Amino acid sequence: xxxxxxxxxxxxxxxxxxxxxxxxxxxxxxxxxxxxxxxxxxxxxxxxxxxxxxxxxxxxxxxxxxxxxxxxxxxxxxxxxxxxxxxxxxxxxxxxxxxxxxxxxxxxxxxxxxxxxxxxxxxxxxxxxxxxxxxxxxxxxxxxxxxxxxxxxxxxxxxxxxxxxxxxxxxxxxxxxxxxxxxxxxxxxxxxxxxxxxxxxxxxxxxxxxxxxxxxxxxxxxxxxxxxxxxxxxxxxxxxxxxxxxxxxxxxxxxxxxxxxxxxxxxxxxxxxxxxxxxxxxxxxxxxxxxxxxxxxxxxxxxxxxxxxxxxxxxxxxxxxxxxxxxxxxxxxxxxxxxxxxxxxxxxxxxxxxxxxxxxxxxxxxxxxxxxxxxxxxxxxxxxxxxxxxxxxxxxxxxxxxxxxxxxxxxxxxxxxxxxxxxxxxxxxxxxxxxx
Numbered sequence: 001x002x003x004x005x006x007x008x009x010x011x012x013x014x015x016x017x018x019x020x021x022x023x024x025x026x027x028x029x030x031x032x033x034x035x036x037x038x039x040x041x042x043x044x045x046x047x048x049x050x051x052x053x054x055x056x057x058x059x060x061x062x063x064x065x066x067x068x069x070x071x072x073x074x075x076x077x078x079x080x081x082x083x084x085x086x087x088x089x090x091x092x093x094x095x096x097x098x099x100x101x102x103x104x105x106x107x108x109x110x111x112x113x114x115x116x117x118x119x120x121x122x123x124x125x126x127x128x129x130x131x132x133x134x135x136x137x138x139x140x141x142x143x144x145x146x147x148x149x150x151x152x153x154x155x156x157x158x159x160x161x162x163x164x165x166x167x168x169x170x171x172x173x174x175x176x177x178x179x180x181x182x183x184x185x186x187x188x189x190x191x192x193x194x195x196x197x198x199x200x201x202x203x204x205x206x207x208x209x210x211x212x213x214x215x216x217x218x219x220x221x222x223x224x225x226x227x228x229x230x231x232x233x234x235x236x237x238x239x240x241x242x243x244x245x246x247x248x249x250x251x252x253x254x255x256x257x258x259x260x261x262x263x264x265x266x267x268x269x270x271x272x273x274x275x276x277x278x279x280x281x282x283x284x285x286x287x288x289x290x291x292x293x294x295x296x297x298x299x300x301x302x303x304x305x306x307x308x309x310x311x312x313x314x315x316x317x318x319x320x321x322x323x324x325x326x327x328x329x330x331x332x333x334x335x336x337x338x339x340x341x342x343x344x345x346x347x348x349x350x351x352x353x354x355x356x357x358x359x360x361x362x363x364x365x366x367x368x369x370x371x372x373x374x375x376x377x378x379x380x381x382x383x384x385x386x387x388x389x390x391x392x393x394x395x396x397x398x399x400x401x402x403x404x405x406x407x408x409x410x411x412x413x414x415x416x417x418x419x420x421x422x423x424x425x426x427x428x429x430x431x432x433x434x435x436x
Contacts, residue, residue, distance in 0.1 A: 004191050005123045005199060006132075011181055012116045013136040015079075018174045019109050020143035021151070021167045022086055023051060026102065027249050028151045028264060029160035036160075037095050045380020048246040050099045052372030055106030059369060062111045063362025064214030067355055071115045071122075072182055078115075079175035082108030086168035090161045113345070117361040121349040122185055125202020127291065129349055134283025134342035138275050141338055145271035148249065152264025217359050220420040226351060227360070227417075229410030231367045233304060234344045236403025237337055238371035240311055240396045244270065244334060246376040251389050256323040266323060270331040274338040282307075282342030296350070297413045300343050304407040307343075310336020311400045318393035340407075353419040 026033075026048060034044055066074050085105035092098045116136055124132045155163045185191060185199065221227050248270070252263035282303065289299050313336070316329030348360040379392040 002192050002195055004188070004195060008119060008123050008182065009132045009135055011178065012119060013139045015075075015112060015174060015178065016116070016136050016139040017143040017147075018167075018170055019082075019112055020140050021147045021170060022082060022105060022109065024144055024147050024245065025086075025151050025155075025163045025167050026051070026089075027246050028148060029155050029163050030250055031253050032155065032160045033098075039095075041384040042377075042381045044250070045246075045377040047095075047099065047102075048376040048380070049373045050102035051106045051109075052242070052369055052376075053106060054103045055110045056366055056369035056373055058107060058110035059114065059362045059366035060218065061214070061362075063114050063356075063359035064217065066111060066114055066118050066358030066362070070184060071119045072184055074111050075115045075182065076175075076179055078108050078111045079171065079178055080108075083168060083171040083175055084108075086164055086171050090164035090168060113365055114358050114361040117345060117348055118358045119182075121352075121357045123199065125199055126350070127202060128287065130286040130290075130342065130346050131283040133346045133349075134278050134286075137342050137345055138278040138283070138338070140341075141271045141274035141278060141334070143271075144245070145268040145275060148264040148267040148271070149261075152249075152261050156261050214359065216420065217353075217356050218363060220353075221356070221360055221363060221417070224417055225410055226412050226414075227363070229406050229412075230344055230347050231364055232406035232410070233308070233340070233403040234364050235367040235371055236399050236406070237308065237311070237340050237344070238368035239375045239399045240314060240333065240337055241341070241368075242372040242375040243379055243392065243396050244330065246372075247379050247389075247392075248330070252323065252326075255321075255389055256326065258323065266327055269327050270334040273331040273335040277335040278338040278342050282339040286343060297411075300347070300414060301407060301411055303343050304340045304411070305404055307336045307338075307340035308400050308404045308407070311340075312397050314393045314400075315397050318390040318397075347414060350414045351417050353417050 030044060030048065033039070033047070039047065062074075082105055085101050085108055088101035088104065089098055092101055117133070120129060120132050120136075151163045151166070154166050158165075183190075185196060249263045249267050252258045252266050256263075256266075258266065286299060286303060290296050311333045313329045313332035316332070317326045320326050320329070344364070345361075348357050348364060352360040375396075378395070379389070382392045382395070383389055
């Protein structure tokens with residue numbers, strides 16, 4: 001049996017790398033931009049969060065749009081928008097246009113992760129799904145590991161505009177490849193009948209459209225306790241994640257007095273650790289334990305809680321002035337946090353009612369990416385007020401504790417939620433079919 005489904009997973013994974021190259025270029029280039037535009041730490045936080053203003057808000061409508069229109073056309077349009085946004089940033093001649101271009105980048109990249117989850121729900125059987133999601137989600141860490149030093153080198157040699165030009169070219173190349181390669185399973189001629197049968201019998205979701213309006217489906221999902229459990233937990237993870245994503249190079253450059261190039265290399269270390277732990281633990285180990293007969297809910301909850309507990313290692317970085325010690329604790333924190341990311345992203349593919357994977361994923365990523373607005377700005381103003389990152393790190397730890405409690409006490413199970421208006425008996429039939 002051919003494994004064309006994994007070429008789709010690989011295509012999505014490459015897209016994640018390109019996405020994050022587009023995002024981290026701002027954090028790498030910020031020391032130079034801060035000097036050119038005379039920005040305070042609080043203003044830096046606003047710059048770093050601009051991408052998330054549109055990205056987070058669009059998560060709510062993006063999910064229903066994906067469920068109505070489909071992955072292929074939404075993502076095709078998105079790749080072209082984010083390419084233009086990168087190019088606009090490179091040629092911007094003032095801070096206002098830079099912020100506008102970052103908002104446009106958020107518009108372009110907003111559909112990608114909900115689209116990725118929906119694509120995996122259609123292309124990958126349930127027993128391979130954690131591995132598939134970890135494979136592409138881990139690239140958000142690998143792209144930081146390889147992107148930080150590469151973009152730091154480009155910025156050092158050609159200035160901050162050179163970094164944005166390079167990512168614009170990369171984005172355009174990916175847009176072309178995606179346009180050529182991605183198809184829905186039912187229309188892809190490269191997918192053999194044998195593999196298509198394996199995918200559908202393995203519990204993949206169809207391309208059916210959910211009944212009811214987008215707002216009706218969102219309200220219905222928000223009435224479910226386990227949706228709130230993942231929403232809160234994923235948002236708590238998101239605060240620390242976006243703190244590291246936006247401020248780690250700046251933290252090393254200012255608090256640890258490193259050059260841009262050196263901070264790029266040091267920043268890569270925690271992301272390398274995160275890439276490894278997400279693929280090995282969040283992907284392979286989770287699927288392996290479930291294949292051996294362990295209960296999916298128990299396995300998922302265990303890794304979600306333990307991962308966030310490791311995230312509390314950020315407290316160690318709050319009380320050190322050694323770059324090596326700080327990177328060690330940050331690596332421990334990030335290594336644990338990203339395991340929860342892979343598990344959380346897989347949950348909508350298991351529990352979403354028929355035709356609402358995009359909607360539920362969009363809802364969860366809205367909560368997660370709202371922290372991309374809150375974390376950079378809050379961190380900037382804390383640093384501006386105190387002259388240190390200590391209290392910013394301690395606040396992140398406190399938020400993680402809320403996430404731990406949510407996963408531990410609110411997440412009941414990972415059984416599919418019955419469709420709105422369905423009877424309990426009908427839900428039982430669906431659940432049994434998807435379990436087989």
